[in-house]
Amino acid sequence: MLPEPTVARPASAAFPFQTSLSLEPIIAYWRAREDHDNPGVALLARSIGEKVAAEPWCRGPITDMSVLECHCDLVDTLMLAMFPPASFRHDISGAIVPFQRYSFYHTPRFAEVLLTSAKTVKQPLNIDTATLEVHTARMAYQLILDKVYGVQMPDNGTIIFTVPDYSIGLYRHFSVVFDSTFLDVRVVGTRPELTSEQVELLTRNPNRPDIWQELLPPMHFVLEGFNILHLADVTEQEILSELKYDLLERDVLQASDRLEQIQEKLRVLFKRPFLQLGIAAYNEKKRAFVDFGRKINHSFLTKQLHSQDAGSGFRQIYSELWQNRQPLVLEDVETAAIPEDLRQQILSIGIRSAILALLRYGDDTVGLLELGSPNVGDLDEFDIETVAQFAPLFAVAVKRNAEEIQTRVQAIIKEKFTAIHPSMEWRFTNAAENLLQKQEDGNRGAEMEDIVFHDVYPLHGSCDIRGSSTARNEAIQGDLVEHLTLANKVLKKASEFQALPILDELKFYVNKNLRRLRQGLISGDEVSIFESLRTEVEPLFEYLGQNTPELQAVISQYWSNIDPELGILYKRRKAFEQSTTLLNDAVSDYLDEEEEKAQQMFPHYFQRFKTDGVEYNIYVGASLVEHKPFDLVFLKNLRLWQLLTMIEITRRTVALKPHLPVPLDTTQLILIHSQPLGIRFRQDERQFDVDGAYNIRYEIIKKRIDKATVQGTGERLTQPGRIALVYSQQREADEYLEYLDYLQDRGLLEDEIEELELEELQGVKGLLALRVKVKLT
Numbered sequence: 001m002l003p004e005p006t007v008a009r010p011a012s013a014a015f016p017f018q019t020s021l022s023l024e025p026i027i028a029y030w031r032a033r034e035d036h037d038n039p040g041v042a043l044l045a046r047s048i049g050e051k052v053a054a055e056p057w058c059r060g061p062i063t064d065m066s067v068l069e070c071h072c073d074l075v076d077t078l079m080l081a082m083f084p085p086a087s088f089r090h091d092i093s094g095a096i097v098p099f100q101r102y103s104f105y106h107t108p109r110f111a112e113v114l115l116t117s118a119k120t121v122k123q124p125l126n127i128d129t130a131t132l133e134v135h136t137a138r139m140a141y142q143l144i145l146d147k148v149y150g151v152q153m154p155d156n157g158t159i160i161f162t163v164p165d166y167s168i169g170l171y172r173h174f175s176v177v178f179d180s181t182f183l184d185v186r187v188v189g190t191r192p193e194l195t196s197e198q199v200e201l202l203t204r205n206p207n208r209p210d211i212w213q214e215l216l217p218p219m220h221f222v223l224e225g226f227n228i229l230h231l232a233d234v235t236e237q238e239i240l241s242e243l244k245y246d247l248l249e250r251d252v253l254q255a256s257d258r259l260e261q262i263q264e265k266l267r268v269l270f271k272r273p274f275l276q277l278g279i280a281a282y283n284e285k286k287r288a289f290v291d292f293g294r295k296i297n298h299s300f301l302t303k304q305l306h307s308q309d310a311g312s313g314f315r316q317i318y319s320e321l322w323q324n325r326q327p328l329v330l331e332d333v334e335t336a337a338i339p340e341d342l343r344q345q346i347l348s349i350g351i352r353s354a355i356l357a358l359l360r361y362g363d364d365t366v367g368l369l370e371l372g373s374p375n376v377g378d379l380d381e382f383d384i385e386t387v388a389q390f391a392p393l394f395a396v397a398v399k400r401n402a403e404e405i406q407t408r409v410q411a412i413i414k415e416k417f418t419a420i421h422p423s424m425e426w427r428f429t430n431a432a433e434n435l436l437q438k439q440e441d442g443n444r445g446a447e448m449e450d451i452v453f454h455d456v457y458p459l460h461g462s463c464d465i466r467g468s469s470t471a472r473n474e475a476i477q478g479d480l481v482e483h484l485t486l487a488n489k490v491l492k493k494a495s496e497f498q499a500l501p502i503l504d505e506l507k508f509y510v511n512k513n514l515r516r517l518r519q520g521l522i523s524g525d526e527v528s529i530f531e532s533l534r535t536e537v538e539p540l541f542e543y544l545g546q547n548t549p550e551l552q553a554v555i556s557q558y559w560s561n562i563d564p565e566l567g568i569l570y571k572r573r574k575a576f577e578q579s580t581t582l583l584n585d586a587v588s589d590y591l592d593e594e595e596e597k598a599q600q601m602f603p604h605y606f607q608r609f610k611t612d613g614v615e616y617n618i619y620v621g622a623s624l625v626e627h628k629p630f631d632l633v634f635l636k637n638l639r640l641w642q643l644l645t646m647i648e649i650t651r652r653t654v655a656l657k658p659h660l661p662v663p664l665d666t667t668q669l670i671l672i673h674s675q676p677l678g679i680r681f682r683q684d685e686r687q688f689d690v691d692g693a694y695n696i697r698y699e700i701i702k703k704r705i706d707k708a709t710v711q712g713t714g715e716r717l718t719q720p721g722r723i724a725l726v727y728s729q730q731r732e733a734d735e736y737l738e739y740l741d742y743l744q745d746r747g748l749l750e751d752e753i754e755e756l757e758l759e760e761l762q763g764v765k766g767l768l769a770l771r772v773k774v775k776l777t
Contacts, residue, residue, distance in 0.1 A: 014133040016218035017140050019098035020061040025182035025225040026078050027052055027059075048077055061224065068104050079105050082181070082228055092174070092231035096121065098183055098223045099136045113174065113231060114163060121229075125171060126162040134209070135159065139178055141212045144221050147185045151199055153206065160238065161231070169273045173238040174231040183225040192220055236386075239269040243390050247397035250404060253279055266371070269386065272378050276351065278370030281398050282359075289368055317342060317356065322365070327357035327384050327391075332376045346372070353379045357387055359395035367398040427451055427626075451681040456605075456621030457635050458690075459642055460671040460702050463587050463649050464613035465580060465664050466720055475572035475662070476526050477517055483569035484514050484529070486558045487537050493554045494544050506537055530568055575661035580612060583664060586656055587614045587649055594645050601641070602634040605679075613666065618642075619679055640739050642670060646723050647748050650774040654721065667718035671705060672727040672736060673698055697764070701726070704761045708769070711757040717769055725770040726758070733770060740772055750775055 030052075033045040051074050052058055057067050058074060068075055083093060083105070092113055094106030101120040103110070114121055123129065142153045158175040165172045194202075198215050205211050242265055252258045263277040280289040316339050321328055330336040331353050333346050346354065351372035359367035369391055373379055431449050465471075488510045495503050513529055545555045563570040588610060595606050604620035620638055622630035646668045653666040677695040690699050705726050708717040717724045727733050733755070743749045750773040758767040 014130065015099060015137050015140070016213065017099075017137075017221060017223055018218075019100070019223040021065075021097045021104070021226060022061050022184075022224040023058050023075075023078060023226075024060065025184050026081055029081055029182065030078065044080070051077065065102075065104065075105060082179075083107065092233070093228060095226050095228050098225060098227055099140060103229075104226070110229070110231065113165075113172070114161070114229075122163050124161040124163060126160065136178075137209060138206060138212075139180070140223060141209075141216060142206070143180050143183065143223070144185050144216055145199075145202065148187060148191065148221070149194060149199070151203070153203060160234065168271055170268045170271070172233060172268070173235045175234045177230045179228040179230060180225075181228070183223060183227060186222045186224055188220050188222060190220075192216060235268060239265050240389055240393075243393055247393045251401070253281075253397055253401045266390075269390075270371075270379075270383065272373055272375075274374050275378070276370075276372040278368075278372070279394065279398065280368040280370070281402055282365050282367050283402075284364070321356065321358045321368075325358075327355050327387055329379065329381050329384065330354045330356070331380050334376070350374050352376045355379045355383060355387055357391055359391060359398055361395045361399040364399075366395055366402065369394055427453070452678055453619070453621065453623045453680075454678045455676040456619040456624060456679060457676050458673050458698065459618040459620070459638060460616070460673070461642055461646060462613060462615035462669045462706065463646075463653070464615075464667050464669070464706055464718065465583060466667050466718075468580065468612035468664070471576055471662060471664065472573075475576040477520070478572040479569045480526060480529055481514060481517050482561070482571070483533065484510050484517070486561055486569070487533060488514070490541060490544075490551070490554050490558050491537075494548070494551055497548050497550055498544065502540065506540070510537075534567060572662075579660040579662040579664050582660060583653060583656065583666060584610050584614055586652055587666075590649060590652060591616065591645065594641070594648075598638065598641050601637055602630070603628070604638065621676060636735075639736070640742075643723070643736075643739055643743060644748075646670060647743065647774050650721065650723065651776055654776055665720035667716075667720055668723045669706060669718050670723065670725045671702055672725055672732045674729065674732045674735075701761075701764055701767070704764060705767070708761060708767065709759045710769075711759050714759075717756065717758060717771065719771070721776065722771050722773050725772075727768055727770070728766060733768065736770060740770070748775055749773065 027048075030045045030048045033041050034049055036042040036045060055071060055074055057071065058078075062068070079095065082095070083091070088107055090109065091107050092109045094103040094110040094114065096103045103115055103119050103121065106115065106119075111119070116122060124132070145151045145153060158177050161174045161176050162171055163174065164170075192215065194215060202212060202215060243262065246252060246258070246262055246265075249258070252262070259277065259279070263275070266277055267273055267275045282289050317328065330338065330346075333343060333352055333354060336343070352374055353376055354370065354372040356371075357369045358365050359369055369387070371379060371383075371387070431451055488507060491503055491507045491510065494500075495507070509532065541555050541558065544551050561569055561571075563574075588608065591608060591614065595608075598604070599606075602620060603625050604618055605624060606616065606618055608614065608616040618638065620630075620635055650666070650668050657663050657665065677690055677698060679690055690696060706718065708726065709715060710717060717726070725733075725736055727736070737753070740749060740753055744751060752773065754769075754771040756769045756771060758769055761767070
């Protein structure tokens with residue numbers, strides 16, 4: 001398929017074999033059937049034999065192509081072997097001179113699809129001549145290996161030809177099978193011998209023509225007979241496959257040229273050269289469609305949204321699509337039952353038939369797909385099934401595209417802005433204005449000035465979940481023990497019905513881990529055990545369940561305990577995580593609510609974190625606010641507010657404990673620091689940190705006091721139902737003792753106040769603490 005058509009083909013560099021057209025293989029086929037068991041076949045074969053005997057021109061190599069046309073009756077009869085009359089009008093098949101372009105016999109559809117007026121095969125649009133010659137040379141070598149040496153290679157399979165369809169001005173995809181049933185190999189001279197090692201070398205290297213040419217020199221072989229090409233239209237499968245890969249690309253719905261390529265493929269799929277594609281994404285927050293096709297003018301419905309009369313017609317159609325949950329087919333827009341304003345809008349852009357389909361991703365509507373044609377009846381009810389095959393691909397692309405756009409928006413926000421607390425926004429605005437002024441004055445290399453707030457007072461508090469690490473490990477350990485116990489139950493039961501050594505080995509593994517887990521959880525146990533169960537044990541359960549009916553009940557019991565999403569037994573861990581979430585949410589929600597009230601007292605910086613508990617930082621001072629005087633009374637007010645919120649947090653967490661899946665306690669801690677300090681905005685980390693070496697001590701204490709113990713007793717400072725207040729100087733304690741006295745008088749705290757010395761922490765000495773019990777009623 002290759003060079004120009006000839007009846008005999010000399011060898012060339014790309015295709016190094018000599019070939020010739022011959023009817024001898026098909027004559028031999030019929031001769032072998034003259035005594036066939038089927039009388040009809042035998043009669044036909046003998047009749048063909050008589051005709052062949054009377055027509056000597058058909059024997060041996062055919063050097064004059066015109067004789068085939070002069071004796072077409074005999075050729076028609078011979079070709080009944082591969083071209084049955086019943087399917088002659090529908091099949092796409094043709095006989096060609098061995099590995100050449102010229103077809104001397106073919107079905108009408110073959111001529112229509114693949115042949116030029118000169119009966120030569122068209123050049124595929126997707127394969128160049130050189131590539132095709134390499135492919136046919138490989139097939140020729142494998143044919144020699146099969147017919148001369150009796151060694152069959154794996155089937156080459158089909159290749160795809162993309163050829164123009166001039167009747168509709170588009171292209172089609174066809175799978176092509178090269179059939180060499182009637183192609184013989186004649187050995188010239190001495191047959192090259194092949195050892196078993198050389199045969200293995202050939203079969204391992206199908207794409208190494210140098211090895212094949214060395215071991216099977218082409219001058220020793222002549223290919224005589226003809227090939228038959230069988231074609232099948234696979235346009236639909238190919239287009240759907242191409243659409244899948246196209247729509248996986250990033251930004252495919254944002255680029256007009258890529259949309260046009262997709263539109264062209266849909267035109268091929270529907271055999272409609274003037275088909276138009278429209279895509280609109282649905283924005284749930286704005287409750288509006290966003291046109292993806294403005295550059296190529298394809299979105300019929302969303303255009304109406306930008307007009308002065310936008311709304312009614314579109315909303316009615318959208319409502320109909322939503323209610324029916326099926327595409328809307330407009331075979332004739334002129335007569336379709338649609339709102340008049342929408343009809344005129346669609347007709348004005350030359351659309352006469354259309355299909356409109358909502359794009360859904362799960363339960364969400366993510367967009368609208370529009371197909372339109374300028375011809376009435378080009379799109380009808382029969383096309384809905386085709387639309388259903390590719391609409392999910394567009395839905396995924398629209399969904400992913402929306403997510404990528406949102407990611408970019410967030411990236412811009414993170415690049416240009418930071419989470420600025422309202423109390424500090426004025427300072428960042430001033431810094432940005434100063435930077436802009438410097439740039440306008442010609443200083444293009446100017447950088448953002450340091451943003452530092454001096455002489456601010458810190459307040460720190462935390463509500464920790466007592467023993468969260470231990471509780472989490474116990475939950476993991478309990479789930480793993482139950483998981484392994486269930487698996488062991490299945491394995492023991494299976495041993496009663498199957499004598500498989502692997503069952504004993506797996507039981508040993510499971511029991512070994514059970515013994516180890518009952519002694520305590522080791523880091524890495526969870527991952528290694530789960531991976532072993534998933535990859536070694538559970539696949540065996542699937543086999544046993546399918547082949548041993550007696551085990552189905554115990555295996556079903558196993559799977560009923562496994563979380564379907566996580567693939568693990570997830571009971572105790574789920575209960576623990578639900579408990580921590582409930583506690584953290586209760587504390588955070590209350591703290592956020594009270595914090596809004598505290599901002600009204602005096603603006604301040606507030607920062608909250610969720611871990612195994614909740615902790616927060618507050619900074620307040622004159623430098624944080626603009627045009628508002630600061631007095632220490634506001635600081636005292638915040639300190640008292642902090643104590644009041646800690647009391648309420650203690651009460652709420654204790655009240656919540658009986659309702660938790662896992663009853664957990666919380667401990668409350670306040671760090672008192674009376675000296676003002678400076679905080680600096682770290683532009684690289686986009687957050688505030690204390691400024692100056694002296695102030696670093698405050699950060700060190702803040703990170704370590706949750707593990708503080710009482711001197712001489714080893715008792716943890718923080719205890720459930722109590723508030724611990726850590727300080728360094730006596731005057732700090734004196735101020736807070738006044739607050740505590742007031743709160744005791746209000747009946748919020750018990751009468752006893754513990755004054756404690758703390759054990760030395762790493763790098764921190766001399767810390768003291770007050771501890772008081774909260775009245776829970």
